[in-house]
Amino acid sequence: MLFDLGGVLVHLDYAAIAAEAGALGVALDAASLPRAEGRARRAIDARAGALGCVPGTDATRVPSYFEDLLEGAGVSGAARDALVARLEAHHRDRNLWRVPFACARATLECLHGAGMRLGVVSNADGRAAAILRATGLAAWLDVIVDSHFEGVEKPDAEIFRRALERLDVAADAALFVGDIVSIDVVGARNAGLRPVLLDAAGAYEDADCARIARPGELLGLLGLGSVGEVA
Ligand SMILES: [Mg+2]
Structure with missing residues (x-):
């Protein structure tokens, strides 16, 4: 994932x-x-x-x-x-962009505990790994792909391919959770991953893919229960 x-x-x-x-x-x-x-x-x-x-x-x-x-x-x-x-x-x-969603750590921990390989694909400026370390989220991640070091950004399929290769996961077995349709949903589809839209603002009622309001809702989407959380 x-x-x-x-x-x-x-x-x-x-x-x-x-x-x-x-x-x-x-x-x-x-x-x-x-x-x-x-x-x-x-x-x-x-x-x-x-x-x-x-x-x-x-x-x-x-x-x-x-x-x-x-x-x-x-x-x-x-x-x-x-x-x-x-x-x-x-x-x-x-x-x-430095404040973790309240449920982010618990969600990653639960997914990791369920045996999933986890990674981040970020259009960023070289600071993605530092943010993930500072927030304690890096502990659950197997790969962090920062576009600054890759020379390619979402929605290009290539950046997703590199992440999947490093995770050793096939595209059709992977989900990508993003928050902007033209970058994240389009990009995931370009690379053959199933997109999930995190729509915290409730701005995408017309989305044509799975939609959640916060990271913790991913667990329900996958049938893994829930984490007690807000925000
Ligand atoms: Mg984003």
Whole structure:
């Protein structure tokens, strides 16, 4: 079983984003950010749909992701632009995708205990393994594939093939859990894996694949019971 990292095992540090807004005197409710991320994800899909491919790279998509996130949270105009610049600087210094979902560790532990080989495939900037170690999630993972070191990003099938080869698992025996349709669901299908969409924001009611709201729901999907969790 393969997982995306950002938006699936860890999420944005919403409190840190609200603190950056506060430092600029911008009113922003951290509680509005998870749902606003749904807007940011769908904006990526809309651009990909219009162009026939996902535009740019993970690095070039980060500023527009922050723009769409803040618009969704009610911050626009000059305040939005100033806050995006501040978030970009913060993210360069310390990756903002760093807070593990409350159920992520227990879910990985349960899947590992069930005998599954586990890995991460992340469009990232070379910091995926460090985030997974810092959050304690790396302990359950057999492979971590960071696009920065591979020279290829999702939705290209090649990055999934490399992860599967290192796990020694066939594509048709694997699941991939991701949070953005045009990158993760399309990518998984490109490589022959069954996609599962983690839709924490409830933004993808029209999804044409399995959909869960948090990592722990994966256990129910696989008939492995549940973990006591929230968030
Ligand atoms: Mg993601």
